[in-house]
Amino acid sequence: MRLVFSKFLLWAWRATLIAGCVLFFLWLVWQNVIPSGYLRIENDFSQQINSSLFFSPQQKFISDLYPADRVSPIETDASGRCWQQFFSEPVYFKINLPRSFEKVRIKIFYQNIGQPLLQIGLMKINQGSNNWAFQLQPLENQIFDQLNWYKIVKGGVTLWQKNKKFNTVEQFVNHLPVSERLATFDYNLTPEAITNPKKIILWNSKTPLQYVDYIISNYQSPKIEGDLKKAEAKFFINSEFSDGRQIEFMLSAPDLVKNQQTIKIYKIEAELEREPLTTENLLATFNNLLIRLINKI
Secondary structure (H helix, E strand, O other): OHHHHHHHHHHHHHHHHHHHHHHHHHHHHHHHHHOOOEEEEOOOOOOOOOOHHHHHOOOEEEEEEEOOOHHHOOOEOOOEEEEEEEEEOOEEEEEEEOOOOOOOEEEEEEEOOOEEEEEEEEEEOOOOOOHHHHEEEEEEEEEOOOOOEEEEOOOOOEEEOOOOOOOOOOHHHHHHOOOOOOEEEEEOOOHHOOOOOOEEEEEEEEEEEEOOOOOEEEEOOOOOOOEEEEEEEEOOOOOOOOOOOOOEEEEEEEOOOOOOOEEEEEEEEEEEEOOOOOOOHHHHHHHHHHHHHHHHO
């Protein structure tokens, strides 16, 4: 009787152990499926690592900055915050993905005292970084932030006027001035609205503003949070920019070396979105995850 009972306990223990392992595996798979279609991750430059089936234990979802000859080692300030600074540009970071996503919102928490322009780019895959094949967006433009022109902000678009003539952004883009000069920055005008192309220029850091009357841009000034600035950018992710496993970003600050400046990055956040899991795409999703797991093994 005791022998039968002992065998039963051993069988029960093994069954429980196997069931626990199966449930844990299914839980890990479910975590990597991201059924809601939304994933928020961050790198605060501490030693936190991923909990994922598809990455090595040493990998972070968001990598530290690289290459090593343009960035400093990770340091810690008096309040215990970790940070990494770069003194040459461009520098890069990668986001390791548990699955493919369609959109990403990047938030950068940083300190920048004297570098006028800071921008971020999403890099195309299968191309060298020297090709500069990026979607570029501004994070900070101190030249614009210091303008004392009349400013209108509406729906993520900012219009600066040296002398106020328009009350809304809509009024301006529907009646572009013919005789005055307009500079655009990270903003595309519809061809139908342009009546005098010679008066429209693409702004860059060398553009003399004394010859410009208006500036229109999707740029938004960074927010201030304590002693840090927070800037963000949004990108759409297609097959040109990701293989479903990774996306790579560039941080650029032109003339950083010339100005003998550094920029300290304290935290990088990413909010990733895709279509939520439904009964229609359930099978395809698990097939893709199974293929990735087999390839990893």
